Amino acid sequence: MTESSPTALDIITTQSLHNTLPHKTILITGCSSGLGTETARALAKTGATLFLGVRDMLKGRRTLSDILDGSRVRLLRLDLSSFASIRHAVYEFLKHASYLHVLICNGAVMATPHKQKTEDGFEMQFGTNHLGHFLLFQLLLPVMLRSVDKEAGEAARVIGVTSSAHRRLGIQFHDLNLESAHLNPTEVPRLAYAQSKTANIYMMNEITRRFGSRGVQGLSVHPGNVFTGLQKYIDEAVLEEWRQPEMKQHLKSVEQGAATTVLAAVGREYEGVGGLYLEDCRIGGLVEEGYxxxxxxxxxxxxxxxxxxxxxxxxLGLVGLKGDQA
Structure with a gap:
């Protein structure tokens, strides 16, 4: 495991952000375990108001009991595989908040069983990882635009947690659910994850293109190679490959994996900046051939x-919207 990478809390310390953001409101998805939990713990140190999206409220309370206080840091029931749940979560959020300065699209599922669908009929990973966050962003867009402070030079930020797995597949517009008979069923779960992670990057880039001039920016973040509960559906043979010495030296702890997300969310160097792919706490570049x-x-x-x-x-069409919500 790499020892040189900073942790999420290191970012807060090096940026001198302890208790400096009481005027900010941040919403994070996927907070009941893994990267979301550590992202929340680090950002709680800033003094910002946090809304932490979780599917299971009981698990969320148990996992995050050290930072929950009922007012400044609170849970939000949110199932990204259900459009109805997303709409209700936004309704609940808006009952308690008038502003949203940072939206962190962290929640995800990975390599779910072939042909598993969301409540709304989409391939589980595309529906959860992309469409769920897309609808969430659209419904929160008006409040994010209202949160932009152009006089102070402070934009609203949307952070999309993607993955290097995006490199395996682009968007299959002709077959978004990956149902083609030509595909190997055993490969579909990993291909679907790759497609959803490409979609995360596309969404952040397009947010910047459409709304950057109005103060809402999108940044893509690859957290690195981190073992979390996300890998529960991965084949044991693949996991064994990841445990080999050559791979293990590139693994990060969960605390290290959350660092780039935290930097993108509150780092001063990314104020008003969008359309970038960040990894290892810096701007990433094109992967080398034969990687x-x-x-x-x-x-x-x-x-x-x-x-x-x-x-x-x-x-827009798939989530039932006729156009952008602002």
Whole structure:
């Protein structure tokens, strides 16, 4: 395991952000375990008001009991695989908050069983990881725009937690649910995850393109190679490969994995900046040819203005919206 990478709490300390953001409101998805939990713990140190999205409220209370206080840090029931749950979560959020300065799209599922669908009929990973966050963003867009402080030079930020797994597959517009008979069923779960992670990047890039001039910016974050509950559906053979010495030296702890997300969310160097792919607490570049799974960098298809715009328009229709909500 790498020892040189900073942790999420290190970012708060080096940026001198302890108790400096009481005027900020942050919403984080996927907070009942893994990266979301550590992201929340670090950001709680800033004094910001936090809304922590969880599917299971009991598990969330148990996991986050050390930071929950009922007012400044509170749980929000949110199932990203259900449009109805997302709409209700936004309704509950708006009952308690008038502003939203940072939205962290962290929640995700990975390599779920083939043909598993969301409540609304979409392939589970595309529906949860992309469409769920897309609808959430659209419903929160008006309050995010209202939170922009142009006089102070403070934009609203949307952080999309993606993965280097995006390199395996771009967006299959002809078959978003990956139901083609030509696909190997055993490969579909990992391909679907890859497609959803490409979609996360496209969404952040398009947010910047559409709303950057109005003060809402999108940043993509690859947390690194981290073992969390996200891998529960991964084949044991693949996990064993990840445990090999060459791979293990590139693994990060959960606390280290959350560092780039925290930096993107509150780091001063990313104020008013969007459309970037961040990894290892810096701006990433194009991956080198012949790369290994743990090598840094994004694939060429991750930045494609035409495809980003197309996915946005398709997504509006899939979540039942006629246009952007602002």
């Amino acid at each position: 290994r799974s743990f090598d840094p960098g994004f694939e060429e298809h991750a930045f494609d203005e035409e495809a980003e715009g197309r996915l946005w328009e398709v997504s």
